[in-house]
């Protein structure tokens with residue numbers, strides 16, 4: 001019954017590899033009429049399968065008084081490998097966003 | 110206080126990640142809430158002038174930033190004081206009482222330098238007006254786009270800087286309001302902006318395209334045309350190489366009749382796979398201008414075929430599997446480009462601004478181009494594709510068309526221009542292949558220029574040769590605006606010094 005074991009191992013590996021690839025895709029949310037400033041980003045690390053979370057910097061951007069234009073959430077190759085190696089106990093995620101420059105009404109010269 | 114400091118000194122990276130300003134001190138110019146635009150400009154320009162003096166006293170260079178979109182690193186200077194302008198973005202109507210007698214104010218708009226092209230389009234459209242051309246995206250600042258001669262493919266138009274009618278520019282020695290000799294705004298208006306009027310054709314033609322080397326542009330007066338609609342047709346077609354002769358001759362109507370509508374097109378663009386450009390389908394885009402009417406069926410920018418750089422996603426694959434480059438590029442073109450409305454689809458319409466998209470960064474891109482006399486296109490285009498692919502170039506190749514653009518340093522300096530763009534995933538091989546294209550054109554004796562904003566590896570000697578007398582005039586204008594070499598150096602950077610524009 002060796003082949004069953006090998007088959008299951010191959011299936012497990014394929015499942016894991018699929019997750020490894022898919023995790024690196026971007027998730028992107030944007031407003032319709034963006035006027036973006038520069039992109040800022042931070043890493044948020046989920047610990048213990050979501051029981052705790054830690055961000056390396058607070059979610060505050062100095063120029064965000066007009067709101068955000070878009071937010072991108074993605075996991076780099078290194079971050080996926082970290083999550084896999086720790087059985088998901090440490091799962092870093094990158095959150096990137098661009099603040100809005102503001103839209104002021106047309107004035108008179 | 111319109112000018113504020115942002116955070117602690119640190120690195121700043123441009124949009125495409127082609128350059129980093131190390132140890133940069135970041136500042137931002139912000140719009141205020143003054144009732145009149147002229148008051149707002151007076152306050153901002155005065156702040157900018159003081160800021161320049163402070164930078165000089167601190168022994169620092171300065172670098173104004175638009176959206177940071179230029180991959181040529183004309184926006185990079187390590188150790189400098191950076192001035193972010195995107196929040197300095199208000200736009201103002203101009204009244205008859207603001208202009209000199211005989212000037213029609215109807216199409217004019219006063220804009221702060223950090224207003225994005227998208228913002229300017231929106232504000233013009235609110236007033237029933239429109240830009241007549243712009244680049245493929247609309248996320249640049251107007252001043253930043255004009256600074257490098259940004260263009261699209263409106264076949265009878267020049268560059269975005271052609272819209273400019275007056276420029277407010279700040280140097281350490283003053284706040285200048287520069288217009289052509291014929292004049293535009295009246296003296297009372299100019300004085301109220303805190304500026305000294307300089308009415309001179311050469312100075313104006315220099316500041317229309319300053320490459321970031323002449324001072325801080327704080328405001329522009331731009332012109333516009335009545336709002337219009339465009340009908341896009343976007344399709345994948347195998348193009349006969351004989352059509353290059355039609356395009357070279359400017360017979361866009363014949364080209365359009367063969368592949369889209371039997372009408373005079375206003376915009377023509379062809380994106381080919383340089384691996385067998387005439388054997389594999391090319392992506393064609395046409396725009397047909399129509400009178401504006403309020404009841405047109407609205408379409409999203411995507412439905413209008415906006416945003417054509419989907420190829421960026423392919424970067425890694427193309428680099429990892431060079432043997433499959435031709436097929437992979439074709440696959441990407443099919444996936445990314447086929448979405449536009451074709452001839453038999455129900456027509457969609459939009460204004461000029463609605464057909465453009467604010468780009469979002471997806472992957473590392475390579476952008477380079479050459480601008481040639483349109484008449485040379487048929488002779489050299491296939492040679493260009495052959496050399497490019499033979500040496501490992503892995504991007505699509507785009508042909509766009511435009512007329513001679515304004516500004517002494519406008520790369521579109523032939524009467525009729527064909528611009529050949531190499532846009533796609535970034536790799537050293539692609540950069541090397543582009544260098545071989547440059548060598549090829551030299552060998553073939555074809556005159557050409559290159560884009561100030563793109564990764565075109567320009568140098569001072571080359572620029573002197575390309576622009577000749579116009580560069581001499583530009584430098585003479587610069588020396589009148591910035592007579593003190595220390596002031597010229599303030600706006601210098603390794604890239605601009607290397608181009609010979611600030612030394």
Ligand SMILES: Cc1cc2nc3c(=O)[nH]c(=O)nc-3n(C[C@H](O)[C@H](O)[C@H](O)COP(=O)(O)OP(=O)(O)OC[C@H]3O[C@@H](n4cnc5c(N)ncnc54)[C@H](O)[C@@H]3O)c2cc1C
Nearest residue numbers: 175176177178179244245249250253256259260321326562
């Ligand atoms: C996605 C994308 C699409 C593009 N499409 C096209 C296209 O279709 N056609 C085309 O021709 N080009 C195109 N480009 C190139 C682009 O238009 C240029 O790089 C343009 O200069 C970018 O404007 P910016 O506001 O980002 O300026 P930046 O890159 O920030 O600055 C450009 C130069 O202008 C100077 N500058 C900026 N603001 C000021 C100011 N207020 N005063 C003085 N100097 C200033 C900077 O110092 C720098 O030297 C594209 C680029 C990208 C990233």
